[in-house]
Amino acid sequence: MAEAFQFELVSPERLLVSEQVEAVVIPGAEGEMTVMAHHAPVMTTIKPGVVTVKTAGGKEERYVVFGGFADILPSGCTLLAESAVAVGDIDRADLARRIQDAKEDAADAKDDQSRSKAEQFLAQLTTLESALQAA
Structure with missing residues (x-):
């Protein structure tokens, strides 16, 4: 059994998780990463995706996040989600609205950099939608 560590998932509206966990899989900007006890210190941005939490009790919980960042220390992990x-x-319906907004942002972009950023966000949202439909 893996050693437990403190994990918190916070959104502007509320604290969703604050408990001892064995592992957390987060959708980091550079790819998914698994956080366990005594992880090296890292701070990373989060892309839209699914956070999977394996609690100290052995059950698995999943949360959808729409951006933010994670602060990872050897003693724990805090994920601050948008x-x-x-x-x-x-x-x-909210996810469909976010996808539609991202499509409009890409179409209305004034320059290549803005368009590229909007298209990347749209791709992340559509990937998230596909993953949720399969679940």
Whole structure:
């Protein structure tokens, strides 16, 4: 059994998780990463995706996050999300609205850099939508 560490998932609306966990898989900007006890210190931005939490009790919980950042220390991990919700509580209409907004942002972009950023965000959202449909 893996050693437990403190994990907190915070959104502007509320604290979703604050407990001892064995592992957390987060959608980092450079790819998914698994955090365990005594992880090297890292700070990373978070892209839209699913955070998977394996609790110290052995159960697995999943949360959808829409950006933010994670502060990882050997003693624990805090993920500050722009927006977060349990997978079971995801509002599919809200996700569809976010995708539509991202499409409009890409179409309305004034320069290549803005367009590229909007298209990347759109790709992340559509990948998230596909993952949730498969779950």
